[in-house]
Amino acid sequence: MKVCIVDGPTGLCLGCYRSLQEIGGWSGLSDDQRAAIMAELPSRRSRIDPAKLGPV
Template identity: 60%
Template sequence: MTATPPAPIKTPCIKVCVVDGESGLCLGCYRKLNEVATWSRLSEAERDAILAELPGRRGLIRPEKLAMF
C-alpha cells in the first residue's frame, strides 16, 4: 500500500520576496512578513481569509514600487 502525498498548500507566492518597509507587505504577494513566515502552520480557513484580503492590500503599496516588478 502506498501513501497518498498531502495536497499542496494554496499560496499566493510568486517568488518575488521583497518586503516594502513602508507598508510592511511583500511586493510579490501582498502578505505581511508574519503571514509569510507562518503560512504553512495556518489552517486552511485562516489562509483563505488572508487570500481574500490580498487584492485590497495592493492599494497600500505606492504604485511606483509595484512598477519595479
Template identity: 65%
Template sequence: MDARIPPRPIATPCIKVCMVDGQSGLCLGCHRTLPEIARWAGFSDDERTAILAELPARRDRIAPEKLGLV
C-alpha cells in the first residue's frame, strides 16, 4: 500500500450521542450494541453494511421516552 494515500474512511452511524440504554443494550444515538461499537473498525465492509441495514428497525426496541433524551 502506498504510504502517501490516506486510508479510506470507515462509514459509521455514530452521531456523537453515546448513551447505552440498559434495557435494550443499544446506544441511544446509533442503535448499535457495545460489542458492535467496539469492533466497528475491525468489521468487514459487508459486516458493517449488514449492521447498518438493521439499525432503523432496532429503534423500536428502545422506549420512546428514552429517545427524547438525545
C-alpha cells in the first residue's frame, strides 16, 4: 500500500520527501518536472527531525 505520512513542520512526506502539492499533482507532471523533483529528494531528508524518521 502506498500511503504518505506528512510531517507538519516541513510539509514533506516522511517516506518519499515530496510535498502535498507534489504528491497530489504527480500524475499531471511532465517527466522533466518529476525528474527535477526526484533529484531534490535526497537533500530534503535533512529538513525532517531525525527522531521522526527512525533508524537509517
